[in-house]
Amino acid sequence: MTWLTSNRHVLWLVVAIGFGKTATGILIQGPTVGMSGVVFGVGAAAVVRSTGYALQDSSLETLQVIVVGLLTPLATGFLIVMIFAGQRWIADFSHFLGFLFGGAIEAMYVFDEHETDTDDGEGPAISKTIGR
Numbered sequence: 001m002t003w004l005t006s007n008r009h010v011l012w013l014v015v016a017i018g019f020g021k022t023a024t025g026i027l028i029q030g031p032t033v034g035m036s037g038v039v040f041g042v043g044a045a046a047v048v049r050s051t052g053y054a055l056q057d058s059s060l061e062t063l064q065v066i067v068v069g070l071l072t073p074l075a076t077g078f079l080i081v082m083i084f085a086g087q088r089w090i091a092d093f094s095h096f097l098g099f100l101f102g103g104a105i106e107a108m109y110v111f112d113e114h115e116t117d118t119d120d121g122e123g124p125a126i127s128k129t130i131g132r
Helices: 007-028 036-054 060-085 092-115
Strands: none
């Protein structure tokens, strides 16, 4: 993920996902311990970021459809595991929330960068973030 963006971006993402999943988890299910949900979130963010990079020459609408098309079955799979696994020592709900937060947070960045692309010959804004 840092190869696609920057260390600072990944740090912000980890903090935001950790806070979001923990706060939401406490309100809905109860506190969970560990960073595994954040790992799932960074994984979802990497999927979104790499999709944005791969589709940098396409329209914003195409990018949005592809991102939703990739994240929906994955999130649905986590939801199904969470529902059918029942109570166990693995915090499936934390993984599910981390995945949702990571994908959603990164999608905001990728979609915003895709919208600010210009036709000045410098290429899309998303490609400018690579190599930081």
